[in-house]
Amino acid sequence: MGIISVTNLKKVYGDVKAVDDISFDVRSGEVFGFLGPNGAGKTSTINMMTGLSRPTGGQIYIDGIDAVKDVKKVQRIIGVIPDENNLYDEMNGFENLCFCASLYGMRKEEREKRAAELLEQFNLTKAANRPFKTYSKGMKRKLTIAAGIIHNPKILFLDEPTTGIDVESAIQIRELILDLKKQGKTIFVTTHYIEEAERICDRIAFIVNGRIVRTGLITELMSDSGKEYKIQLKLDRITKEIGEELENTIKNCSAEIIDDNLCLITSKERLELYPVIELLKNKGISVYEAKEIKSTLEEVFVKITDIKASKLNDKGGVAG
């Protein structure tokens, strides 16, 4: 069982099935991503795991604790960074952090020390005495993340950590997340940016319409998208006939002529290049380049979910 274990989780709002019978495990120390379009049920799932909403059905265990029954116990060891920045507008950065720390019962000296540390780490020391409402979007996001980790939680939930902020801040935040992973934290993150998932997650689940359509290691998902190898060749010329001859000579492969100079060879096994090149050489064809084509996570996502990748990114903000 993982440090987070979810089985048959359901959430129904009226006649909307926001979360429709999902199960997954998150392993200790990994970054686990929930990747899905708007309205897929990502936030609904986080809310149930963190105690902001009650499941319609199913079980959630976090670090061995029943999160449905004993949510207050779970809340001691988790940190939550919601999709909206929800700190107090009138209070300054330092006060906000100290207040959040106090909610976890941290003593004054401890709170102040930790708040100052985090402000430093997040490059916000200069803004520490300014009201939260005067912060830029990126600064607000960073302070919200700092507030979520102030009590040094073991497990972290981040709901769309980089939505709506600029590329540079997004990069900083992703680095922060990877830093937290290095410190041994388990991280559950939702996103609708494929690139982000690819960059920071160890494993991801594709979630669409409240259902998980696929879960796996990023590397796994990318490599088993059909289990085939593709080599693209750049040549001085190529014809259909030569393509057919290639298919006949080399076992289990297909050759697709893209244009007069490009040919794509697909095979079920790893392709040995020498015979291919030799055959072409015998025909008097020069080979300028041979490149392995890997499918991107985006292609994998589109293939598995049948959702256009552009639909994923239609929310405001920069993917980075």
Next chain:
Amino acid sequence: MKSLIAFWNILKKDIRNYYLKPPNISWGIIFPLSWTLMQLIRSQGNIEISALLPGLMSMSVLFGTTSMLAVTITFERKGRSFDRLLLAPINISTLVFAKILGAVLFGIINGFIPVVFAAFFINLSGINWGLLFVAVFLMAVTSALLGLLIAISAKEVFEAQTFSNFFRFPMLFLCGLFIPVDKLPALIKPISFLLPLTYGADILNSTITGNSLFNATFNTFVMLIFSLLLFHLCHRNIKKKWIL
């Protein structure tokens, strides 16, 4: 200990962020003052301050608590900062206590401002201060809990404001402060017995003017029952409506 730290800091934050803000402080002074002035003008100078005092105190308590709490909580819910409190490992009772205590203290202080003013004009030595304090305290508690109950149902700040007015104005006029309960029409009378404020006002009346419907022990007891009932309702509704 950890809960205590959280409790204290929530209270401190509310006092600093809301109750000590100048516009809110001035409520406690401007309102009783203008009401007294209005009465003075109406009666052409012949008013009995002691007769006005219980009403003024109740009004001040009510204005300092119900809508303050309803509005500030709805405001925090709207801005989502309230989620932080629900996400923190604090149980709901502690949270309710922390949230209402600020309003209760504010209400009590407001309630005694008219007394301070009155002390300049009339002799207050006959008052049973202990009992007066108990009455003001219980009035503040029930009105604050009412405010919380409103906040649980309201989605927008203006809704919270409207709901609180909907409750507090009829309450003021039915609680026997301005029109004695036994002079109310028979149809309306039962309503006034359903209002916690009626019993609090009755204590105020008995200690300040000597006129009362019930004895103080009964009044205190009824107010306590109201407090427990409202607390229970708040606790239940928070679980039902805030943790969706």
